[in-house]
Amino acid sequence: MLWVALSLPCAPDETPPSSDALHALATWALQFTPCVAIVDEAVVLEVEASTRLFGGRRALHDRIAGQILDLGVDGIAWAPNSLAALACVRTKVLNGVRQPLPELLDALPMQVLSAVAPHHLTLAQLGCRTLGDVRRLPRGGISRRFGKDLLDALDQAYGLRPEAHRWIALPETFHARLELMARVETAPAMLSGARRLLVQLCGWLAARHAGTTAFTLRWTHDTVRPRDTCDGGELTIRTAQPMREAGHLYQLLDEHLAHIALQAPVSDLALEVTDVLPLQERSASLLPEARSESESLTRVLERIAARLGPQRVRQPVLREDHRLEWMQHWQPAPQPPSRQPLAPYELPQPTFVLPEPQRLAMRGHRPLYQGPLMLLTGPHRIEGGWWHRTEDDASTHHVERDYWVALSERAGVLWVFQQRLAGDDAAWYLHGWFA
Structure with missing residues (x-):
């Protein structure tokens, strides 16, 4: 198994990320795998089945790492299970699959496991500093003194017990909100926050295999504003065809915001998609997809043979011969059959x-x-x-x-x-x- 953990930065007062921020990150992550869950202050993804689809582990890593910067993610880690990935992201260990899992976890501080938190002081008094120290304690003593939850968490982190998660469901509609770090007084300055919302939108569209032809950016004016100003404003962007490329949508938004003058400073942004249409994507398969439901198998084989070479695509042709070895022969698929189809043999024929x-x-x-x-x-x-x-x-x-x-x-x-x-x-x- 291969898991990825993504963490958002905590507030200066050590307040964990908000639930809305975690759900927004989880929704974006659904484009890579349907197995996405929120564990404590991080989002975890099970991506083993997705590595081949995205071209291997390195390509998948580069794709995720290239997009998380726009989402405010400050930590990413890979490991064989979700708790191990969470422990790695808390200690800034990027790759948790290069060495054996027990060797990796034994060296980490024991507080990287959430189940240790209620018993941290007692375990520290027992001389425990790392997960390896905790794991070397007698199992019977751990169960009696600290309860079954700590023992179960240790077993799950070390891959000795299966994990259970509540997967995040893909929302039917997209609506994301972002509170800006500081008040924004010009419309182009909203692009930095809007870019994060656009990346989230494109992740949601990718998970739905769709594109958008219209989305709306709304902003809320700060409470400290002149009395004659409205609560906020909005801008709707339309495209000629379904689109989900964040870079292109960002450029369109940049061009439109350049013509807007704000009546008051802005404190909040919200992005909502209005028109969603299925997006016809280019198949990554070696075999070409049928261009229509009525396209015959012969035409599909001809296009496959044109791609791979006529000698690499063959079809069986029956011969008028009752000897099993010579009853059929193989010829290039694009060629017409050398003989007319024969009536089926009355005798049973082996598979x-x-x-x-x-x-x-x-x-x-x-x-x-x-x-x-x-x-x-x-x-x-x-x-x-x-x-x-x-x-x-x-x-x-x-x-x-x-x-x-x-x-x-x-x-x-x-x-x-x-x-x-x-x-x-x-x-x-x-x-x-x-x-």
């Missing part, structure tokens, strides 16, 4: 065929394959191929076989045959098996 028939052991006159075989139906006699000669024209591929559908207790239903007219060497062969 999987061996490249070469495998000779079976015998017990008396009974074939064996992972135990004795029970012959169900047969014989299905196949004879022919005298005309099929090799390149040196020295031998033919003439066959005379009696095929049977056989049952094995362990291997399932098999397709076996016996050579006809073989005399005393009437051996049995396995040629395929049924799914």
Whole structure:
């Protein structure tokens, strides 16, 4: 498993981040994975299943790290579970997956685990300074003296017990609010705070696989303002097509705010999206998507062959031959079939065929394959191929076989045959098996 922890800075008086700020960060993080939760003062993401989608761990890390600066995030850490990631982000350890988890956590201060906080003083008096010191205490004593919660938290942090989280649900609508650090007296100065709201909006749109053609920025004037001024103002930005690129939306907002004069200083900003439309995205898959519901498989295969090369995309074509080895051949998919489709064979045909028939052991006159075989139906006699000669024209591929559908207790239903007219060497062969 791979977890990411993101933390917001605390206030100067050590007040933890507000619930609204954490939920805004969690909503933005939903574009990377649906497994997002709030744990104490941080947001944690389970991203193991998303690494391949975003091009690997390094690419995913660079993408997250490149956007969190605009969101005010001051800490990011990676670890095998959420509590370990939270412990790492509290101690500014960026990568918690480079070394074994017990070795990493044992060296961290014990207060990085929230469950230690109620017992910090007692544990310190016992001589504990790190998580390793706490973990080395007798488990029975920890459970009796400090309760089960501390022991469970230790086990979860060290990966010995599964974790349970309440995942954040993606809101149906987007509305974000931001209280500015200081009063803003000019409209262009609002861009710094608006940029954070735009990044949150684009994260929400990415999680919904959508874009917006209209969003509204609202601002609230400070309470200390002239009596004849209104409470605030708003600005609606529209785009010609669905969009969710934060950079482009930021440039549009910058151009519009340059023409606005504020009646009073601004203390709060709010961003709301009004028009949301599905966004047609470029597929990252190797296989091209169908351009319409009615597009045939043939056209899709032609485009795949054009991308990979005609020799890399092949299709099976049936031949008028009852011998299993030569009943079909493979040809490049873009080419038209060399023969017309044949009527289905009345005889049962195996799902999987061996490249070469495998000779079976015998017990008396009974074939064996992972135990004795029970012959169900047969014989299905196949004879022919005298005309099929090799390149040196020295031998033919003439066959005379009696095929049977056989049952094995362990291997399932098999397709076996016996050579006809073989005399005393009437051996049995396995040629395929049924799914």
